[in-house]
Amino acid sequence: MANRTIRVDYIARVEGESSLELHVRNGAVDAVRLSIFEPPRFFEALLRGRGYEEVLDIVARICGICPIAYQMSGVHAVENALGIKVDPPIRALRRLFYCGEWIQSHALHIVMLHAPDFLGYPDAIAMAREHGDAVERALALKKRGNELIRLLGGREIHPINVRIGGFYRVPSRAELAPVAEALKHARDQAIDTLRWAAGFPFPECVRDYEFVALRHPDEYPMNEGRIVSSAGLDIAAADYETEFIERQVPHSTALHSVMKQRGTYLVGPMARYALNRDRLPAEIRALADEVGLEPVCRNPFRSILVRALEVVYTCDEALRLIAAYEPPARSFIPPELRAAVGHACTEAPRGILYHRYNLDRGGTILEARLVPPTAQNQSVIEEDVRDLANAALDLEDEALQARCEQSIRNHDPCISCAAHFLKLQVHRE
Amino acid sequence: MSGSDRPLVLVVGIGNSDRGDDGVGPAVARRLRGWVPPGVSVLERGGDALALIEDWEGVPSVIVVDAVAPITEPGRIHRLDLTRNPLPVAFALPSTHAFGLAETVELGRSLGRLPKFVIAYLVEGAQFETGAPLSPAVAVAVEEAVERIILALSAIPRTPQAEGTARHA
Numbered sequence: 001m002a003n004r005t006i007r008v009d010y011i012a013r014v015e016g017e018s019s020l021e022l023h024v025r026n027g028a029v030d031a032v033r034l035s036i037f038e039p040p041r042f043f044e045a046l047l048r049g050r051g052y053e054e055v056l057d058i059v060a061r062i063c064g065i066c067p068i069a070y071q072m073s074g075v076h077a078v079e080n081a082l083g084i085k086v087d088p089p090i091r092a093l094r095r096l097f098y099c100g101e102w103i104q105s106h107a108l109h110i111v112m113l114h115a116p117d118f119l120g121y122p123d124a125i126a127m128a129r130e131h132g133d134a135v136e137r138a139l140a141l142k143k144r145g146n147e148l149i150r151l152l153g154g155r156e157i158h159p160i161n162v163r164i165g166g167f168y169r170v171p172s173r174a175e176l177a178p179v180a181e182a183l184k185h186a187r188d189q190a191i192d193t194l195r196w197a198a199g200f201p202f203p204e205c206v207r208d209y210e211f212v213a214l215r216h217p218d219e220y221p222m223n224e225g226r227i228v229s230s231a232g233l234d235i236a237a238a239d240y241e242t243e244f245i246e247r248q249v250p251h252s253t254a255l256h257s258v259m260k261q262r263g264t265y266l267v268g269p270m271a272r273y274a275l276n277r278d279r280l281p282a283e284i285r286a287l288a289d290e291v292g293l294e295p296v297c298r299n300p301f302r303s304i305l306v307r308a309l310e311v312v313y314t315c316d317e318a319l320r321l322i323a324a325y326e327p328p329a330r331s332f333i334p335p336e337l338r339a340a341v342g343h344a345c346t347e348a349p350r351g352i353l354y355h356r357y358n359l360d361r362g363g364t365i366l367e368a369r370l371v372p373p374t375a376q377n378q379s380v381i382e383e384d385v386r387d388l389a390n391a392a393l394d395l396e397d398e399a400l401q402a403r404c405e406q407s408i409r410n411h412d413p414c415i416s417c418a419a420h421f422l423k424l425q426v427h428r429e
Numbered sequence: 430m431s432g433s434d435r436p437l438v439l440v441v442g443i444g445n446s447d448r449g450d451d452g453v454g455p456a457v458a459r460r461l462r463g464w465v466p467p468g469v470s471v472l473e474r475g476g477d478a479l480a481l482i483e484d485w486e487g488v489p490s491v492i493v494v495d496a497v498a499p500i501t502e503p504g505r506i507h508r509l510d511l512t513r514n515p516l517p518v519a520f521a522l523p524s525t526h527a528f529g530l531a532e533t534v535e536l537g538r539s540l541g542r543l544p545k546f547v548i549a550y551l552v553e554g555a556q557f558e559t560g561a562p563l564s565p566a567v568a569v570a571v572e573e574a575v576e577r578i579i580l581a582l583s584a585i586p587r588t589p590q591a592e593g594t595a596r597h598a
Contacts, residue, residue, distance in 0.1 A: 064477065112479075112528070125532060128539035135540060143483055157475050 006389075006401050018413070021251075022389055022404060029393075032386045034378060034408065036254040047368035052078050052337075052359055053164060059355075059370070060158040065108070065414060068101040068149065069348030071162045072223055073355040073370075078164050080237075081342025081359050082335045089328035090166045091223070092321050097152040097162070098222045098346070099318040103186070104145030105349040106269075106307045106314075109412045110193060111138030114304050117406040118200035134196050137189040141311060144186040147179055148318060166332025173325060180322045187315040191287065194308035198291035202301045203403070207384060209298065210262060211271035212376075214347050220279040220313060221272065223346050228275055230296075231262060237345040240354045246371065257376040264379040267351025268411060269306040270297055284313045300384055300410040307412075337363045348373050350412050374413045381411055435487040436470035438585055439544075440578060443474045443481075443495040443530060449561035450503070450554030453571060454494040456563060457550075460575045469582055478533040482542055490546040490585065492578060495530050496554045496567075503555035504566030506574055511547040520551055548581075550574050 006022040023031040043062055050058065055078055059070035072094060079086065086094075111134055112124040121127040128135040146156045151171055153159025161168050212233065214225030227243075228234045235243055246255040259265050274296045277285065288295075293305045339361040345354045351373030358367040384407045392403050442458030444451040455473040462471050472484060485491045497507070497520045509516065515538075516531040528536070530549070537543040552574060555564040563571065 064475070108479075123532075125535045125539050128536055132540050135536070139479070139482060142479070146480070156480075157477060 004397065006397055006404065008401055008405060020385065020404060020408065022385065022400075024389070024393065027393065029386050029390045032382045032389070033251045034382050034385070035251045036378075044368045044370055047357075047365050050365050052082075052335075052357070052363040052365060055357065055365070055368075056162050056164070057158075057160065060160075062370075062372075063414060064157050065105055066101060066348050066350070067158050068097055068153065069346060069353050070355075070370075071153075071159065072098060072346045073344050073348075073353045074357075075162055075164060076223060076344035076346060077342040077355040077357050078359070079335075079342070080344055081340040081357055082164070082338065083340075084165050084333055084335055086166055086333060087328050087330070089170070089326060090332070092325060093152060093167060093170060094162075095219075095222050096148065096318055096321045096325075099314040099321070100145045100148030100152065102145070102222075102314045102349050103190075103311055103318075104142045104149065106311045107138045107141035107145065107193070109349075110197060110304055110307050110311070111135060114409050114412070115197065115200070117402075117409060118197075118202070118301075118304075131196075134193065137193050140189055141186055141193070144179075144182055144315075147182065151175060151179060163332055164335050166328075166330070168331065170327055170331045172327060176322045176325060180319055183315050183319050183322075187312060187319070190308070190311040190315050194287065194291055194305065194312055197304050197308045198293075200304070202299060203388075205299045205301055205388065207298050207300055207387065209266040209271070209380065210259070210264075211274045212259075212265045212267050212352065213271040213275045214345060214352060215275055216279065218279070220276050220317070221347050225345075225347075227345055227352065229259075229265065230271075230274060233259075236343075237354065238343040240343065240345060240371070241356070241369070244354075244371070244376075246375065254375050254378060256378045257371055258379060264383060265376070266380045266411075267373045267376050268303070269310055269349075269351075270300065270303050271351065272347060273297065273306045273309070280313060281316065284309065284316065287312060300407065303410050303412075335363075337361060350374060350414055351376060372414070374411075377411050377413065381408055381413065384408075384410070437468040437488070438490045438492065438582060439470050439472060439485055439488045440465065440492045440582075441472045441474055441481065441484065441494070443478060443493060445475055447560055449557045449559075450552070450564055450567045451496045451557050452563060453496045453552045453554065453567050453574075456568075456571045457494045457574045457578070460571060461578060464575075464579060466582055477528070478530050479528045479536075481530075481533050482537050482540070485537075485544050486542070488544055490548075491544045492548050492550065492581070493530060494550045494552070494574060494578070496557075497551045499553050499555060501553065502566070503553055503564055504570035505553045506570055506577070507549075507551045507553070508577075509549045509551060511549055512543075512545070516549065550578065 004024040008020040018036045021033045055074045056071050059074045060067040062070050116123055116127045150156050154161040211230040214221035215228040216225035246257050249256055277295050288309055341358045343356045345352050354371040356369040385404050388407045442454035444454035446452035446455050458471050458473045511534050552570050
């Protein structure tokens with residue numbers, strides 16, 4: 001069986017629509033294509049000609065799972081263009097807002113989408129019959145994350161409360177108090193989830209990724225920091241496009257991002273943790289040690305542990321932010337318009353999300369550039385599949401297909417996000 | 430939220446009003462507001478069907494209204510009792526989200542968190558284009574679904590004690 005083709009027409013348990021083709025020729029993997037066929041929605045073009053104040057409502061529509069990431073990169077990029085530095089309580093509220101998204105997005109992926117792979121179930125529905133407690137914990141964690149998003153964003157999906165310079169409305173301490181009470185319990189559930197996942201059987205795998213993530217002087221990164229890599233990259237967000245380029249591939253409606261110098265790279269929880277473990281509080285690092293999570297994890301199957309650790313951290317961080325919160329004297333700083341270019345990079349649950357906006361002096365967007373994490377990870381995902389398949393060619397087709405699908409889910413791809421950036425090229429002869 | 434503040438019946442309209450006939454569920458929910466008897470709550474839900482498991486916690490009877498892909502003719506309404514049986518494959522509308530109505534009902538069943546009665550009114554759509562309004566046949570079906578649901582609600586007793594003997598929706 002020297003020549004084989006494994007074709008997965010619709011990859012389950014990922015957000016969005018994609019397929020995978022794997023060609024094996026003469027006993028070796030010849031080609032791997034992760035095809036994203038989700039229709040492109042041209043958000044970058046759609047933003048052109050719109051007012052700066054419309055950015056946050058438009059980009060929130062890109063994704064139903066990670067709209068806060070789009071709003072955070074969008075708001076910071078526009079504020080960067082307009083020279084706005086928000087007040088400390090606003091900065092803290094935005095970090096709290098992001099905690100809500102990390103909790104709900106990670107909880108969904110860890111238990112409902114990824115865990116069935118390790119435990120041998122076709123989906124979370126079948127898994128729930130024997131691991132009902134784990135599924136209940138995930139639903140509860142997701143609910144806690146959504147509560148934070150609803151309180152700070154006005155609603156759970158496509159929130160509406162963030163504005164350039166701050167928020168439209170800020171919460172009172174009394175409104176945050178019940179959320180904090182619920183988060184204390186959520187923290188325990190997050191620890192139980194981490195310990196549960198640590199017991200999974202993990203395939204042996206070591207990948208030589210170049211990790212790319214934000215790094216902040218004091219914090220585990222969310223909204224601020226320089227873009228750094230495990231190979232020594234250290235740049236400001238404004239220099240992103242000098243180091244990274246996007247290229248179109250025929251088999252996907254999503255652009256692939258590569259580093260100009262060294263090609264493929266990995267963003268997301270594994271990269272964030274590897275480059276920022278020292279920014280985690282001692283008790284979180286101790287939990288990582290307890291469950292055997294190495295300081296630099298290069299096994300993509302173990303990314304589920306990093307996500308679970310980040311859920312514990314974000315519960316802690318949200319509790320810390322709520323305890324320290326004093327409502328600001330003003331909910332926003334009125335912007336003063338000017339012609340400028342603004343850049344921002346923030347850490348979406350799936351990795352760095354880069355935004356650039358070119359504004360004219362009236363605040364109209366002349367150009368927008370959005371680079372989501374899944375577009376950046378597409379090349380790595382294909383390389384992962386190629387390596388894993390080469391090492392597992394003795395498996396029957398069904399088992400090989402399952403292993404390939406699992407390796408894609410290791411990176412929690414958000415296909416809908418990635419597909420929104422096609423550059424349309426018309427060839428005429 | 431639990432106990433006496435929970436409704437006896439929850440009606441949920443599922444869908445995206447900006448995607449053509451996918452908006453039939455929310456359209457029915459909006460038309461029902463103000464017309465349902467006491468003890469009945471009406472809710473609209475977008476893409477995240479998983480949230481239904483929290484929505485229906487402590488609620489004995491749930492009616493869901495959703496769009497389905499064309500099967501026979503646009504606007505045709507199918508009433509299905511999901512209390513004991515899964516949603517047939519023919520009615521599962523492909524979704525870019527991991528959990529649609531069918532998966533959420535089955536997850537609720539696996540966890541023992543399905544309401545005593547779950548009835549689905551599924552409306553066959555004609556088109557699901559971005560930004561499109563309801564197609565004419567489905568707009569007519571909204572009125573028919575509203576009438577059928579109001580009639581069904583009027584047959585449900587108003588006290589939790591009597592609920593077990595009700596002939597449901």
